[in-house]
Amino acid sequence: MLESRFNSALRDFVLDVEELNVEDGKTLALIGSNGSGKSTVLKIISGIIKPKSGRIVLNGKVLCDIEQGIFVAPEERNIGYMFQNYALFPHMTIAENIAYGLEARKMPKDEIDSRVSELCERMGLSSIMNERVTKLSGGQRQRTALARAIAPRPGLLLLDEPLAALDVRTQEQMRRELASVIRTEGIPCIIVTHSIVDALAVADSMAVIDNGKIVAAGSPEEVIHNPSHGFVSSFAENLNLFRGEVLVENGGTVCVDIAGVKVRAVTTLSGTVSVGIRPEELIISREKFQSSAANAFRGRITSIEDNGSYAYVYVDIGITLAAAITKRSIERLQLEVGNDVTLTFKATAVQVFV
Amino acid sequence: MNTRSTQKTRAGSTLTAIIAGILIFGFLFFITIPLAALFTRVTPADFVTAITSAAAMDALWLSAVTASISTVIVVVLGTPLAYVNARVAYRGRDVVDTLTDLPIVLPPTVAGLALLIAFGRNGLIGQYLDIFGISLPFTTLAVIISQIFVASPFYIRQARSSFEAVDRDYESASRTLGESPLRTFFRVTLPIAAGALLSGIIMTFARALGEFGATLMFAGNFQGRTQTMPLAIYTTMQSNMNVAVALAIVLVVFSFSVILTVKYISGRGERNA
Numbered sequence: 001m002l003e004s005r006f007n008s009a010l011r012d013f014v015l016d017v018e019e020l021n022v023e024d025g026k027t028l029a030l031i032g033s034n035g036s037g038k039s040t041v042l043k044i045i046s047g048i049i050k051p052k053s054g055r056i057v058l059n060g061k062v063l064c065d066i067e068q069g070i071f072v073a074p075e076e077r078n079i080g081y082m083f084q085n086y087a088l089f090p091h092m093t094i095a096e097n098i099a100y101g102l103e104a105r106k107m108p109k110d111e112i113d114s115r116v117s118e119l120c121e122r123m124g125l126s127s128i129m130n131e132r133v134t135k136l137s138g139g140q141r142q143r144t145a146l147a148r149a150i151a152p153r154p155g156l157l158l159l160d161e162p163l164a165a166l167d168v169r170t171q172e173q174m175r176r177e178l179a180s181v182i183r184t185e186g187i188p189c190i191i192v193t194h195s196i197v198d199a200l201a202v203a204d205s206m207a208v209i210d211n212g213k214i215v216a217a218g219s220p221e222e223v224i225h226n227p228s229h230g231f232v233s234s235f236a237e238n239l240n241l242f243r244g245e246v247l248v249e250n251g252g253t254v255c256v257d258i259a260g261v262k263v264r265a266v267t268t269l270s271g272t273v274s275v276g277i278r279p280e281e282l283i284i285s286r287e288k289f290q291s292s293a294a295n296a297f298r299g300r301i302t303s304i305e306d307n308g309s310y311a312y313v314y315v316d317i318g319i320t321l322a323a324a325i326t327k328r329s330i331e332r333l334q335l336e337v338g339n340d341v342t343l344t345f346k347a348t349a350v351q352v353f354v
Numbered sequence: 355m356n357t358r359s360t361q362k363t364r365a366g367s368t369l370t371a372i373i374a375g376i377l378i379f380g381f382l383f384f385i386t387i388p389l390a391a392l393f394t395r396v397t398p399a400d401f402v403t404a405i406t407s408a409a410a411m412d413a414l415w416l417s418a419v420t421a422s423i424s425t426v427i428v429v430v431l432g433t434p435l436a437y438v439n440a441r442v443a444y445r446g447r448d449v450v451d452t453l454t455d456l457p458i459v460l461p462p463t464v465a466g467l468a469l470l471i472a473f474g475r476n477g478l479i480g481q482y483l484d485i486f487g488i489s490l491p492f493t494t495l496a497v498i499i500s501q502i503f504v505a506s507p508f509y510i511r512q513a514r515s516s517f518e519a520v521d522r523d524y525e526s527a528s529r530t531l532g533e534s535p536l537r538t539f540f541r542v543t544l545p546i547a548a549g550a551l552l553s554g555i556i557m558t559f560a561r562a563l564g565e566f567g568a569t570l571m572f573a574g575n576f577q578g579r580t581q582t583m584p585l586a587i588y589t590t591m592q593s594n595m596n597v598a599v600a601l602a603i604v605l606v607v608f609s610f611s612v613i614l615t616v617k618y619i620s621g622r623g624e625r626n627a
Contacts, residue, residue: 048526074529081530087523091545100541104532152532 002156002188006044006054006064015040015212017054022156022205027182027189029199029220032209038192039084041209042158045190046081047074059155075104080154080187084161086145088133094144095120095129101152119147122181139170146178150185157182157189163198175201196241200274200353220274240277240321246270246352256352261318264294267352274353281349282323284313285342286333294347301339304330315343389606395599404600412578413586413601420494420582421562424501428509428558431502436513437539441522451514458507465503466571473499473572496573497580501562508561512554516547553616560612564605 001024007016015037022028032038043049045056047063050071056064058079063072080101088097095116102112120129123143128136133144142162149157162178163171179202182189193199199206200220207217216223244258246269255262256275263275288296299317311330312322321343325335335341396404404410435454439447457465473480473490480490490496520543528538544551566584573580575589583601590597 043526046526046530048529073534074526075532075534077530078532079530081527083523083527085521085523087521087527089524089527089542089546091548100528100533101531104528104537148527148531 001060002045002056002058002190004045004054004056006051006056006066008040008044008049008051008054010040013037013212015044017041017209017214019217020045020207020214022188022190024188025186026204027191027202029203029206030190030192030209031194031196031199031206032192033194036209037212038194038209039160042081042160042190042192045156046079046158047072047077048081078152078155080149080152080157082145082149082157082159082162084164086141086165088141088144088148090132090134093130093132094125094136094140097133097144098129098147098151100148105152115151119151123147138166139174142166142170142174143177146181150181150187153185154187157185157187159189159191161193162191163193163195171198178202196276200276201351240275240279242275242319244273244275246273256350259319261297263350264347265350265352266347269352276351276353277321277345277349278351279312279322279324281345282321283344284315284323284325284329284333284335285344286339288342289344291344292346293344295350296342296344298340298342301335301337301341303337304335315341317343392599392602392606396596396603400596401600401603404594404596405604407594407597409577409581409586409590409594410597410601413581413583414604416494416497416578416580417563417582420497420501421559424498424505424562425509425555425559427498427502428506428562429555432506432510433513436510437517437543440514440517454510455507457504462504462565462567463571466500466568469496469499469503469568469572491572492574492576492580494573494579497569497582500568500572501565504565504568505558505561509554509558512557513547513551516550516554517543519550520546549619553619556612556616556619560609563608 002020002022004020005018007014009015020028020030020041030038030041040049044051044054051064051066053066054064055062055067058077061072062068062070063077064070089100092100098116098119099112102115107115116129117126120126123146125140125143125147128140133141136144142165146159146162149159159178163174166174175198182202189202191199191202203220205218206220206223207214208223209215242258244256244263246267247255247257247262248270254265254267256265256267256273258275263277265275267273283293288298297317299315299321301313302316302320303314305312305314305322306327307324310324310326313325313330313335314320314322323343329335333341405414432454435450438444439451470477470491472478473483473496475481475484475489475491483490490499524542524546525535525538528542529535533541563582564584565582566588569580569582570585570588575581575585577586577589581589583605587598587601587605590601
């Protein structure tokens with residue numbers, strides 16, 4: 001169990017976290033846009049940055065209490081930290097990276113070896129465990145970084161944008177693996193992300209951070225479906241988040257019924273689910289065209305929202321979906337509010353979660 | 355109209371190329387000819403006789419030993435400073451940086467004079483050393499002190515930028531995995547910076563090997579004790595030109611290999627990153 005409150009000021013950025021708690025064995029997703037202060041939160045909890053004031057208690061042990069002059073060094077905190085860029089030691093192999101924290105704890109050699117091979121096996125890294133990490137693919141780096149962070153069985157696991165550095169296809173798979181690893185290890189966990197989809201895939205609770213302040217916290221349900229703060233609702237709106245009912249059709253393909261609109265998806269879940277369709281995965285065309293994508297709907301453009309180099313085009317197909325399109329495409333297709341268009345997207349572009 | 359302007363541009367660029375070519379080859383000629391001249395001055399047989407003479411052997415040996423010792427001392431003393439300057443933004447860092455860089459632009463004679471005034475028999479520190487019967491000037495130790503003074507910036511500058519190039523996240527990762535700052539330095543920072551540090555070490559060694567002015571003033575010119583290769587070249591030039599040329603050739607070949615090696619190391623470092 002983690003209980004914390006702290007604040008810090010770096011140059012002109014003020015971070016003020018009044019309360020951030022994680023229950024035993026639970027996962028908290030901390031969501032925020034770039035520059036909201038979410039990575040700083042992890043650096044403060046892990047002890048890399050000393051807060052100006054505050055108190056951090058992990059499993060009954062006071063790690064930091066500025067008022068009482070207590071500040072435990074990061075190496076004494078037993079907190080696993082997976083960095084956004086992974087920070088794998090480039091002069092070491094996969095196995096050496098994973099063993100690093102175990103060696104630091106002076107664990108006997110044979111115990112280190114068995115823990116490292118156990119983790120390599122679980123992460124599918126056994127065949128390459130003696131390769132230098134500089135040669136690895138994004139997914140392999142991600143798994144190595146995760147294995148390194150959990151190897152010493154930390155009391156708390158901090159994951160900074162664990163999926164951001166991966167391509168979309170690898171993200172799919174890693175999102176599922178990450179969720180399974182977190183549940184198996186039973187380590188309380190804070191996952192920092194700017195993606196609600198990632199957060200929903202792994203989180204038991206959710207906190208939204210904006211401009212250095214926690215603006216919403218609670219269960220994923222509460223945070224997303226009762227958005228009390230403008231920032232959260234804008235966050236949820238543009239992500240095409242819906243609740244729906246899974247219908248199994250003949251031939252094994254799955255359909256999610258969202259307010260009468262049947263969207264094809266890939267999932268093993270059933271019953272009532274949450275559905276997210278990333279705006280950048282939607283293709284807008286004037287006419288319907290033949291394609292391998294499982295979903296194609298006719299609809300009418302209800303609004304176009306300028307967003308710099310690209311724009312959100314809202315299309316009503318029974319439900320309103322936002323599609324992120326470059327401005328050049330809008331000009332080329334001469335899209336205007338009121339036009340009838342076709343929305344096309346793959347079944348794998350539809351994220352289904354509990 | 356269009357064609358004519360294209361032709362004009364083409365003629366212009368040819369002219370530019372010719373002028374650039376003359377300047378480039380002129381410069382390379384200017385650098386290469388004196389160095390090549392050294393190699394034409396002695397026959398291989400003369401070279402062997404000269405290089406095995408007592409004066410040359412003494413100078414080679416003394417240079418190798420003193421430059422090695424001063425390089426080791428520079429690394430030991432300079433590494434903590436370079437690391438702190440790379441990582442800690444303290445008040446006055448720029449002044450400290452400028453101070454450690456100073457010997458690069460300072461004439462070696464100024465360094466020699468300064469060392470004499472500090473460590474000479476009546477010097478600022480020398481007068482106290484004299485009480486214990488220690489006299490630094492005109493000893494092999496003075497050679498090493500001169501080399502450290504003049505060559506240290508080459509290592510410290512390079513070391514600072516190599517440490518700055520190591521992403522702090524590596525160090526943070528090591529800390530969260532349970533290693534102390536000191537062990538993090540030896541297990542993570544140092545190995546990652548190693549290639550770049552090696553370049554600095556090699557450059558420092560080469561600079562120490564070539565030290566002349568400060569050594570001459572502070573350590574004097576005694577064969578076998580303070581007469582390093584550059585001093586031996588200066589001395590034997592008047593009595594035995596072959597020895598001077600042979601030593602000069604050794605220094606040219608060594609310096610060339612040093613710079614080539616450093617270029618190779620840093621090139622490899624960039625490719626890895």
